[in-house]
Amino acid sequence: MPYTPSGFFCDRLIRERERRDGEGSLNKPLRFNGQDFTVLRQESLQSKGLFEDDSFPATVESLGFKELGHKSNKVKNIVWKRPKEICENPQFIVGGASRTDICQGDLGDCWLLAAIACLTLNEKLLYRVVPQEQSFSEGYGGIFHFQFWRYGDWVDVVIDDRIPTFNNQLVFTKSAERNEFWSALLEKAYAKLHGSYEALKGGNTTEAMEDFTGGVTEFYEMKEAPKELYKIMKKALERGSLMGCSIDSLVPARFETRTVTGLVKGHAYSVTAVDECKPSQQKDSKVRLVRLRNPWGQVEWNGPWSDNSKEWTTLSKADKDKLQHQSAEDGEFWMSFEDFKKNYTKIEICNLTPDALEDDKIHKWTVSVNEGRWVRGCSAGGCRNYPDTFWTNPQYRLRLLEEDDDPEDNEVGCTFVVALMQKNRRKERKMGANLFTIGFAIYEVPKEMHGNKQHMQKDFFLFNSSKARCKSYINLREVTQRFRLSSGEYVIVPSTYEPHQEGEFILRVFSEKRNTSEEIENRIEADHPVPAPASAGEESEEDQQFRTIFQEIAGDDMEITANELKNVLNRVITKHKDLNTEGFSLESCRSMIALMDMDGTSRLNLQEFRHLWNKIKQWQGIFKHYNADQSGSINSYEMRNAVNDAVMCLVSRSGFRLNNQLYDIITMRYANENMNIDFDSFISCLVRLEAMFRAFQAFDQDGDGTIRLSVLEWLQLTMYA
Template identity: 90%
Template sequence: MPYTPSGFFCDRLIRERERRDGEGSLSKPLRFSGQDFAALKQECLTKKCLFEDDTFPASVESLGYKELGHKSNKVKNIVWKRPKEICENPQFIVGGASRTDICQGDLGDCWLLAAIACLTLNEKLLYRVVPQEQSFSEGYGGIFHFQFWRYGDWVDVVIDDRIPTFNSQLVFTKSAERNEFWSALLEKAYAKLHGSYEALKGGNTTEAMEDFTGGVTEFYEMKEAPKELYKIMKKALERGSMMGCSIDSLVPARFETRTVTGLVKGHAYSVTAVEECKQSQHKEPKVRLVRLRNPWGQVEWNGPWSDNSKEWVSLSKGEKDKLQHQSAEDGEFWMAFEDFKKNYTKIEICNLTPDALEDDKIHKWTVSVNEGRWVRGCSAGGCRNYPDTFWTNPQYRLRLLEEDDDPEDNEVACSFVIALMQKNRRKERKLGANLFTIGFAIYEVPKEMHGNKQHMQKDFFLFNSSKARCKSYINLREVTQRFRLSPGEYVIIPSTYEPHQEGEFILRVFSEKRNTSEEIENRIEADHPVPAPANAGEESEEDQQFLSIFQQIAGDVSTGRPVSAWGSEMEITANELKNVLNSIVSKHKDLNTEGFSLESCRSMISLMDMDGTGRLSLQEFRHLWNKIKQWQGIFQHYNSDQAGSINSYEMRNAVNDAGFRLNNQLYDIITMRYANEGMNIDFDSFISCLVRLEAMFRAFQAFDQDGDGTIRLSVLEWLQLTMYA
C-alpha cells in the first residue's frame, strides 16, 4: 500500500527519531516483524512449549512462490522438522564455527554460502550475526535469532528451528557435521528477512557480505582489474575485508559445472587469504598466492599450487606453516595469483566499517552514510541524458580532506569508494518488482562555491562536465566504484537511468582518509515582500474592473454604503472571493484554468484575514490580489508552452522565484500534494500551494518569538493553526 504524504513523512520522522534514540544500532537492533527474542523465549520456557513462528510458518509460502510454490512438484515431499527430530544430540555449533560447516543444498544460493564462509574467518563478525549462547539443551525453547545489517540498520530476526527436510535430510544448507545446525538456521533467518527461501536464489556474494557486516563492496571484472589489484586485495585483508570471486558461465546449460582444472563455472568462491612467499632454489624468489574455498566443501583446483602439487617443494617448512598448508578434500585450496587472474572472471571485496573492526592495528576506513529517496515528479530526475530533470536528483556534497599515505606516481590524491544501493527490491520480487538501473556522477565544486550548501541548479550541469562517474548504469542492488581525486569539494548525483522511477536508496562513501558527505539541503526560509499600495492614478484597467466587481459583490452584503476607494471597510466571504477572482482569471485564456475552488479561496482568506472575521476587507484583498498577480507572472514564465500548467520539476524553480527556499523533503510533499497524475500543476493548485506556504511561514514566525527556528505548540494551538490554514 503506497504511503500518503502525511503517512510517509510521519513514518520517516519516527524512523529518524528512533535512530537518534539508538534504535537500529549494533547494541540496539530493530526487532524484525516486531518480535522480541528474549520475551518470546521466556514465554516458551514458562509454558513449556516449543516456539512456532507464525510470521514465517512451516509452509509452502515460506519455501517460495514459483519454483518452490504451491504448483511445484519439488515441495510435495518436503517435511519441516526440528533438529531433534533429524538426529540425536543436535548441536548449534560443534567445535567452533568454521568454513567446513557450510555445504550447499538444493538452493541456488552459493553466493550466500560463500559469504558465510568468509564470515567464519572473523569471530567478532561471525558472532555478531550468529549470537552465541544458543543451544538445543540448556534453555532450549525451539527459538533462535540472528542479526543482519539491512539498509543502514541492524535488525534482529527471530525464527523457530523447523527446517525443510527430504527423507530426514536437510534440503538446503547443511554442515559437514550431521548434528550441527547453525548454518542451516542462519540460512532460514536470512530467507525470512527476504520473504522466502526462493527469494535467495541467484545473487552476488557482495549482497550477503554487506548484510552480514554493514560493509561496502568493490566489484572488479578481472580483465579490467587495476594493475594494483594484488595490493588492493592485500590491503583489504589487512582491514579485515571479506572477498568472493566467480567464473562466468556463458552457456546456461553449463552453469555450475566442473572444468578440467577442478574449478566450477557460474559458482561463487570465498577468497580466504593472500600471501607472498619466498621460494628456495627457484628462479622466481617470491611467489604470490591466493587461498580460495568452494562452498560445496569439496571439488578443488588441480593446477599449480593445488593441495598435492609439486610447487610446494620449493617452500620451507616455515613458509608452509605460515600458509597452513594441508592436503584434504575440504573445498579449500591455494593457487598462484597469476592463475587466479587468468581463471576467475570477477572479484568482490567487502570493506568493513570501523565498528566491525576490533583490532586497533587494522587500518580503518572513514565512512559516510546518507539515506535518500527518488520521488516521481520531484527528485527522480534520471541520468545526465535528461538535462531538464537531472539536476533535481538528490545531491550530496563530498569533502575530501586528506590525501593517501602511499600516493601512486607521486600524485597527491584521495582514494575512496562510492556505493549506491537501492532498497527492498529482492523482497518485492514475488510482487513483480525488478531492480532499477542505477548509477551516479561526481562533479567538482568550483572554489568560489565551497561551503555553499545550496542545491546545484540546472545551468551548473549544462555547462560543467562530470569529474568522474560510475563505469556504467546497471540493474544491480548496488553499484560501487573506487576513485582517486585531488583533495577538495565535490557533489555526488545518484540517479536511476530513466526519470520518474520512484524508490529509496542508500549512498555510502568509504575513504582511506578523512572525508565528510552530506545531502545538500537548502536552508528553509522565505522572503515576504509586501506589495506597495497603489495610488488611484496608478490603477490599471484590470484593477479598476476588479474594483467594480468587488464593489458590486461586497455591496450586496454591505449596509449599502457607497464604495469609492481601496480603503473601504466592506468585506467579502470565501464564496464571494471565488466569484471575484474567477471573473478576472477567466479572461486569461493562457492560464487554461477552470478557476479557483472554494477550498482555495478559504485558504486565501486564512492567509490575509488579520482580524479573524473569516472575511476579507478591500484593503486585505488588495494585498492578496497583488500577490496573486506576482505569482501569476511566475506561473506564466514557466508555462512557456501555454499548456495551462507547469511540470512538477519546474515547480521547484517557481517556488524559489516566489521567495521560498525549501529542501527536498518539502519539494516531495508539494509534488504529492499538488501535482496531478501527469506530474503537472495547474494554476489553481499553484496559487493554493504558495498561499499555504506563505501562511505557514507567517504563522511559524509569529510563534518563533526568539528567532531560534524552533517553536513549541500545545495541541489546541497546533489544531487551530492547521485547521484554519
C-alpha cells in the same frame, strides 16, 4: 512501488529520530518488525511453549512466490521441522563455527554462502552477526536471533527454529555436521529480512558481505586488475576484509557447471587466504598461492597445488603446516596466483568500516552516509542523457579536506570511494521489482560557489562536464568506484539511467582522510511573515475593477465567504486567456481564506482580499513564465524552480526554503497522473506552504525552530490549513 507521504515520510522521520536516540548502532540495533528477542524468549520460557514467528510463518509464503510459491510442485513435500525433530542432540555450533559448516542446498544462494564462509575467518565479525550464547539446551525456547547491517542501520532479526525439510533432510543450507544448525538458521534469518527464501536466489557475494559488516566493496575484473593485485589481496585479508571471486559464464544455461579443471562457472567462491611458499627445487623465487573455498563443500580445483598434486611434495613440513595443507573433499583448495588470475573473471573485496574495526593498528576509513530517494515527476531525473531532468536528481555536496599522506606516482590528491546502493529491490521481487540501472557523476564546484548549499540548476550541468563518474551504469544493488581528486568542493549526482524510476538509495563516501558529504537543500527555514504595506499611490484600473466586483458580491458587510471568493477570483481569471484554466475550486478558496483570515471570521474583508490578490498576481507571473506553451500546466520537474521563484518574490514577507523531501511531497500532492501541475494546484500549493509556516511561527514563541503540540492543537492546525 508508489510511496505516500503518510507512509514513507513518517517512517523516515521515525528512523531519523531513532538514530538520534542511538538506535541502529552496533550496540543498539533496530528491532526488525518490532520484535524484541529478550522479551519474546522470556515469554516462551514462562509459557513453557516454543516460539512461533507469525511474521515469518512456517508456510509457503515464507518459502517463495514463484518457483517456491503455491503453484510449485517443489514445495508440496516440504515439511517445516525444528532441529530436535530432525536429529538427536542438536547443537547451535559444534567445535566453533568454520567455513566447513556451510554446504549449499537446493537454493541458488551460493553468493550468500560464500560470504558466510568469509565471515567465519574473523570471529569478531562472525559473532556480531551470529550472537553467541544461543543453544538448544539452556534457555531454549525455539527462538534465535541474528544481526545484519541494512542500509545504514544494524537490525536484530528474530526467528523461530522451524526449518524446511524433505525426507527429514534440510532443504537449503546445511552443515557438514548433521547436528549443527547455526548456518541454516542464519540463512533463515536472512531470508526473513528479504521476505522469503526465494528472494535469496541469485546475487552477488558483495551484497551479503556488506550486510554482514556494513563495509564497502571494490570490484576488480581480472583482465583490468592492477599489477599489485596480489599485494592488495594480502593487505585486504590482513585488514580483516572479506573477499569473494567468480568465473563468468557467457551462456546462461551453463551457469554453475563444472569445468574439466574442477572449477565451476557462474558460481561464487570465497578467498580464504593468500600466502607464499618456497619449493625445494626453486632456489631463490617464491610461489604465490591463493586459497579458495567452494560453498558446496565439495568439487575442487584439480590443477597445480590442488589437494593431492605433486607440488606439495616439494615443500617442507613447516611450510605445509604454515599453509594448513590437508587432503580432504571439503570444497577448499590452494592454487597458484597465476592460475587464479587465468581462471577467475573477477574478484570482490569488502573493506570494513570504522564501526567494524576496534584495533587501532588496522587501517580505518572515514565514512559519510546519506539517505535519498528518486521520486517520479520530481527527483527521478535519469542520467546526463536527459538534460531537461538530470539536474533535478538529488545532489550531495562533497568536501575533500585532507590529501593523501603517501600519494602514488607523485600525484597529489584525496583518495575516496563512492558507493551508491539502491534499497529494497530484492525484497520487492515478488511484486515484480527488478534492480534499476544506476550510476553517478561528480562535478567540481566553482570556488565562488564554495559554501553555497543551493541545488545546482540545469544550466550548470549544460555548461560543465563531470570531473569524474562511475565507469558505467549497471543493474547491481550497488555501484562502487575509487577516485583521486584534488582537495575542494564537489557535487555528487546519483541517478537511475532512465528518468521517472522511483526508489530509495543510500550514498556512502569512504576516504582515508577527512571528508564531509551532505545532501543539498537539507534545511527547512522560514522568516516571520510581515503583512505587505498598502500602496500609497492611486488605484490602478484593475484595482478599481476589483473594488467594484468586491462590493457587488460582498454586500453591505464588505466581507466575502469562500464561495463568494471563488466567484470574484474566477470572474477576473477568465479575462486572462493565456492561463487556459478552469478557475479556482472551492477547496482552494477555503485554503486562501485560512491563510488571510486574520480575525477568525472565515471571511475576507477588502484589505485582506487586496493582500491575497497581490500574492496571486505575483504567483501568476511565475506560472506564466513556466507555462510557456500556454498548455495551462507546468511540468512537475520545473515545480522546484517555480517555487524558488515564488520564494524570491515573497522573501520579505514569508520567505522559506524547502528540503528535497518536501519537494517530493509537493509533487505527489499536487501533480496529476501526467506529472503536471495546473494553475489552481500551483496557487493552492503556495497558499498552503505560507499558511503552514505562518501557523508554525505562531506556535514557535521562543524562535528555536521547534514546537510542541497536543493532539487537539495538531488537528486544529492541520484541519483548518
